[in-house]
Amino acid sequence: TQLLEQSPQFLSIQEGENLTVYCNSSSVFSSLQWYRQEPGEGPVLLVTVVTGGEVKKLKRLTFQFGDARKDSSLHITAAQPGDTGLYLCAGAGPMHAGGTSYGKLTFGQGTILTVHP
Amino acid sequence: NAGVTQTPKFRVLKTGQSMTLLCAQDMNHEYMYWYRQDPGMGLRLIHYSVGEGTTAKGEVPDGYNVSRLKKQNFLLGLESAAPSQTSVYFCATETHSGGAYTQYFGPGTRLTVL
Secondary structure, eight states, rough: OOOOEEEEEEEEEEETTOEEEEEEEOOOSEEEEEEEOTTTTEEEEEEEETTTOEEETTTEEEEEETTTEEEEEESSOOGGGGGGGEEEEEEEEOOOOOOOOOOEEEEEEOOOEEOOO | OEEEEESSSEEEOOOOOOOOEEEEEOOSSSSEEEEEEESOOEEEEEESSSSTTTEEEEEEOOTTTESSSTTTTEEEESOOOOGOOOOEEEEEEEETTTTTTEEEEOOOEEEEEO
């Protein structure tokens, strides 16, 4: 069974501060995704990283996939109250033989981020 | 284009009652999933389907059944609800591109079993 450990579980910061959320596993994933979820809604995909060592930037958010494809981080620069929400990482299993595959994502426990004005 | 819709949005059941949650999608995606979300546990996969007429068990399938008679609909059934099934249930569809998966989630169904 693949497990993803996400930390911290809770994060409460002031507007303008920087933060990093970590997602770690002993398993190798073919890709790793970060989602953001607001209360009463389903998760929404922020980014997918596929290549070991890959870094992707989305405005003030920077996502990194570990070289061994076992871990990932999400860094937010100058956090804003609009960043408040639940952040989830999710790892996808290996592609199946023959090139067919399906997601069967393994989710981390989530990080509840609160950014105070 | 509604994406992924779920009905109902809220439901309260008594122990032993049955119900069916409906997930509908208009994106023509082959793969569909049912998850449950509990505090501090992320999302856990209940059942999934890789196409019309197919279903398979996920991580926590006990107490649930599913059906995918039509490509656009994925139904989740609880035959005899238990308080441990109190949770928020999410349906998702999936596409593949460039070796990566993208899942699209519905808004969720909040179920309370008394």
